[in-house]
Amino acid sequence: MTESITAPDVAAPSGPGGASTALRIGVLDRDSGFIQVLSKRLDRLGWEHRVLASPVPADTVASMRLSALVVDLAVLGPQAWEWLERLCGALPDLGIVVCTGPSTVAQRVRGLRLGADDWITKPCHPEEVIARVQSVVRRRRRPSGRTESKPLMAGEVEILSDRFQAFVGGSSLDLTRREFELIELLAAAEGRVLEREEIYSRLWGYTMVRGDRSVDVFVRKLRQKLEKASPRWRYIHTHFGIGYRFTAQSLDVDSVAVDVPASLPAAWDAGDQGKLARTHEDRELTADAL
Amino acid sequence: MTESITAPDVAAPSGPGGASTALRIGVLDRDSGFIQVLSKRLDRLGWEHRVLASPVPADTVASMRLSALVVDLAVLGPQAWEWLERLCGALPDLGIVVCTGPSTVAQRVRGLRLGADDWITKPCHPEEVIARVQSVVRRRRRPSGRTESKPLMAGEVEILSDRFQAFVGGSSLDLTRREFELIELLAAAEGRVLEREEIYSRLWGYTMVRGDRSVDVFVRKLRQKLEKASPRWRYIHTHFGIGYRFTAQSLDVDSVAVDVPASLPAAWDAGDQGKLARTHEDRELTADAL
DNA sequence: CCTGCTCGTGAACATCGTGTGACGATTTGC
């Protein structure tokens, strides 16, 4: 089983806009030409993808967390149908696109009945493969059921995208829509500094005109509510001339900052906000944090 | 446009249960041979179907409550793309299978990108058409396939899907169809906030046009009936600028809230609201609905 | 210490979203 990972970590923030087009695709095939061309297209799109050269158990496929799998039945040999059926049964949420050589109507019907979502006949244009994969995935993601609820945590604050709310000690901060979008955006950045322009364009959808203070105003509102609910912590840090950064920081002298991304020196968050000694040092750090 | 009705309204699009293999299919085509053969197959399967000979507006298609539509783009003439795009936009839940004559890769890609779920090239075998329609519809269906007959409970309310009714203390709330679908949808979300757009698209089947107040109106009707039957509880909470959330919340100060997701401390729904002495009593509702 | 900028803050203002009742259209039941 060959494996090649191609993952730009595009960090499609599940933020306000939400629907990212970033997908993770598996390709089970041995046709090197096809694989190469397709991979190139996938790369260009920024989709993560993995190439497999031999059938793998459903468990393994499951562990890859794919959105869809493109498979050439020829690779599977005589057990192709059985394998397909088992896979479709085990992973009903996985999009399966069969892309294989010439076939009869009966074969195609059988494949589709067993659970395949589409069937493309080689030779085919990679663009069509992509379009069909997109179509399959588009149809797949409907379940309001699982709006992947992964609560975001920072200090005492818990952000539940589910509920469009942030909580401290179990009580809601009672954020408005924009306030929530802002805190979600900031928190998802995990300690990185976000420039005003970026925040604005992500929240409002268009570019900020110079002199617009909307971001600042919402930061203030957020800070107010955060401070009222969680007085011993500071969350939103200003980077002069640049933007804002979200990091939970305890104000208790003896405690240590939390939620500091591993890639950053701990001192960074700990030192900082004395706010008096915040001249150059902060500036530098900010700069290379970007 | 021809119309042939075959059965009463089965399977509400949103109806959780009811997913049998009985489908309702539309065929938009003029190729009499193709239509005849396909119809025969559909009849044999016991699928309802309607044949259209000319493009119809999205509203009309919506009113047919189809599961999927098989369409020959040739019938649509030069406005095919535009029509397709509009239809896919308006009816995201409708499966759309293009079945048309020879085409270029670019055309197929375009059609799929615009929202078509599959693309079959004529001439083709009717069995393959059927299989692909099935595949499309299968995807559309609720994945976790919550098999019914599990009464939903919240506060004093009990929702019985198989009876299409909600009960409080043994007596029915006497909900209309839409009212029931709404309370069922909200309750099934288990405390998550549902946006208006989503509610609308799940209940009505097509995308909400801006300014439509239907959801609000039905929420009000539901609230009225709920309040009359269960005055000491509040169920539907408004999220300003977002949508609604269903959580049973007791208005008795001393009692404890129920239906609070395990991840949250019980304090949340119980306590909360005292704190910020809000001006109006019922303002509190909207706001703290959080 | 002075100058030009950026940012925090509070308030005024404009806009948008929602609750509500009523009305006509449509469907359902008899």
Place this chain on the structure above:
DNA sequence: GCAAATCGTCACACGATGTTCACGAGCAGG
């Protein structure tokens, strides 16, 4: 075909929300 129920739309009222403004404090760079 008639009556009742149900559904979708509308207009109005009112408060929540978003935006803008003005002023003062904080920061950077001489």
